[in-house]
Amino acid sequence: MEPSFSFQEMFPTGPDTTAYRLLTADHVATAAFEKTPVIKVDRAGVVLLAETAFREVSHLLRPSHLKQTAAILTDPESSANDRYVALEMIKNAVVASGYVFPICQDTGTATVMGKKGQQVWTGFSDEAALSEGIFNAYRKLNLRYSQVAPLTLYDEANTKTNLPAQIDLYAVEGDAYRFLFIAKGGGSANKTFLFQKTKAVLNSEALLAFLKTEIAHLGTAACPPYHLAVVIGGTSAEAVLKTVKLASAGYLDTLPDKGSPSGHAFRDRDLEKELFKISRGLNLGAQFGGKYLCHDVKVIRMPRHGASCPVGMGLSCSADRNLKAKITKEGIFVEQLETDPAQYLPTPQAKESDAVRLDLDRPLSEVRNDLSRLAVGTRLLLNGPVIVARDIAHARVKEMLDAGKPLPSYMTDYMILYAGPAKTPEGYPSGSLGPTTSARMDPYVTAFQPHGGALVTLGKGNRSQAVIDACKTNGGFYLGTIGGVAAILGKECITGIEVIDFPELGMEAVQRVTVKDFPAFLITDDKGNDFFKNLAAG
Template identity: 55%
Template sequence: MPEFAYTDLLPQGEDTTPYRLVTSEGVSTFEADGRTFLKVEPEALRKLAEEAIHDIQHYLRPAHLAQLRRIIDDPEASGNDKFVALDLLKNANIAAAGVLPMCQDTGTAIVMGKRGQNVLTEGGDESALSRGIYDAYKNLNLRYSQMAPLTMWEEKNTGSNLPAQIELYATDGGAYKFLFMAKGGGSANKSFLYQETKAVLNEGSMMKFLEEKIRSLGTAACPPYHLAIVVGGTSAEYALKTAKYASAHYLDEIPAEGSELGHGFRDKDLEEKVFELTQKIGIGAQFGGKYFCHDVRVVRLPRHGASCPVAIAVSCSADRQAVAKITAEGVFLEQLETDPARFLPETTDDHLDESGDVVRIDLNQPMDDILAELTKYPVKTRLSLSGPLVVARDIAHAKIKERLDAGEEMPQYLKDHPVYYAGPAKTPRATRPAPSARPRPAVWTPTSSSSRRRAAPR
């Protein structure tokens, strides 16, 4: 047996994150027992959480925005790739105004914290962080998505987007460090665990396995993705959690090589090969092309000899996360990009449309005529829809199913109009129409062109 030696499972390298000062209040130091302690007040935690949720709902990292611009500038990118990338850059600019969030699904608030042994609080850190999250969702135009189980079958929206998922750990040092995430249902639903064996631990088998699983991700979580793959893990849940953190680029600075001590590492060579694979499968940025992914992270972890978990996770186009820290100097939050306009190209939609054709569909006609028109065009065709749509999401679909199960007829408006899969969200005060001008609750008439499209066939 070798001599005892300890290693972190995921040793972190140097932190090169750019930070901004949130506040210096609520933070102080004192001396005791020959040590310097950092005292953090509950208000400092509350303020940090509120600021973090605000920023990740409205701002993106510069690197993510640069990747969108790279798609537009790439001559090998498809017209649909470029169309999606430009729309996402426009969306980022709208969100950066601080009124509308970057995505209608404003996610589950997730906080992971590591408190150094020289950091003291009053206790109840989860409560203080939750209050900050509560305040952000209350004061901003963010949707409440959390469902409280009343019984096994009955649920009720909590009306605050709480509870948040908060996990706090003890570590060395005199700082309190955090990762804040807002994880939407679409990307969370694309987290997968596969219990494999050593048979996949060779390049040929692994690449064949990954191609099948990556294709199965589909486009429902809004690519281009930040794709993360974890091979191994001391447990199934640790593999999945590592994949989530890797998709957020939280593990970018872990070692690039393994050792006999058993710590995890990034396999940058396999990252490049998997990234090339994603560019060749043809799905692209939702509707056919090259950019199914922005990048890939592959993490290899130690494993029990009888187990080989493989976890896959994505961060979607609403790439919402930020790191933070509390030190003796104050409360700091990752500096995200507040001026995404600098990534926009000097061009127009027409220049980005290779075919020059967008099929216009008038929804003010019988459904049979709409379907007849749609069948003339292949999947991945860009559409401009004009006319009434029914807006319905999970709860509405469940209610309709209840009616059908009870022997009632399908509502006629669902037969007469396309259904746009969307949910309710807050409307900013300045943009609310007068009561007499509001449309019927179930039907929405778009004022600008949009479409609902599937991915290109394999």
């Protein structure tokens, strides 16, 4: 029998159980078109919604996310480092909830997904109104401008507004306008992958082996614990990766558990359990060893073209900045995020393990001598001056070196911290300031160390074997600090900051920063030992 037409939506999600709060009942009115009720929305309401959404996600987290983080503190199987990182993350959430220091220094690419019911009428460019709200949030708040505009094929300039945003709008049935707002940091976004596989991967043995390898490759640079999403199948490459993003944001949690011949996405909860177990067995933990690489794993199975089987993987990091919103005839609503994260702190707070205090206000050779006596994995508290520099500044210095010029003295005389701070709030020496992914600077370490530069570096995540070898050859060290706690680091661990080179680069400028009790771990030493390789071997 020939099939008759029956429409099947790709994502048949269940009822929306999100807790919303009313932002305003203004800017919304009802009318009629051809005797059908319609909802009219003023442009000012959409601008206000976008501005509020990015204010909220920059400072607040979901209660469910904080509950998962707090659970690490009471889990007898969590490692001491798991508990240490989790505690600092909750403290960071407390600081950020004051609406002065954002959760993370990388305040992200502003991303909006909207589904506009056909009975909702705006009469203006929705994308322009949403962009204006985003513009207002990033200009008014202590957020960072991370977007760069291409001037030529190779030349770029910071837009100084954090625009453009990624905005995807869809027309759907109904009388509501529903949104998902995401602030997606670069480190988290860079851990999004597409694998073009075939049907050969669609058996339990092959699929589990493949996914175990790729989960291990995620590493810790994107600030775990993660909300990990895996998508198997898909009608196109771009559909797979968009689904990855939605799943990692919890947007597809209410999908059905089984598929059907009509072709729709569903969650495979059995594979979710398998992959969650695998993530815990990798021993990477919440950045420095343990079982909490992931808070949870979501697996979405999608229809596919018979000739291809794309697999997508991505995550939402510990700065889990996602927020739903909606506009209905009753008004404009935003998801209720947690305004009192202090309730998740233990009482009394867990004792922190002993740390070695390291004085940086002396010749770097003396600092290196002290580091050489310590074992990898040693926890440190750093005090004194460091240099903040990252991608573009390192590229500028490399150009100088290639032109036959010596390295600047700041590259040879100081520890180099890979970071790009957010704007500085009034009355404070620094804005939110946390580490960026160290691996992006790996080529510069191998280029600079033979010339006496970058002999001690500080960032997040693992380094390549080339960096480990360079440290062994040149007497270098790499330290790792906690990713995802930029608010508390900026407020409590930075006592002074000044731009010393390339001021035109904005947050990418070279800066001298004075740190106080700045937490770190010795990851790679001058003997070729590496903390993360030890974890993998163990």
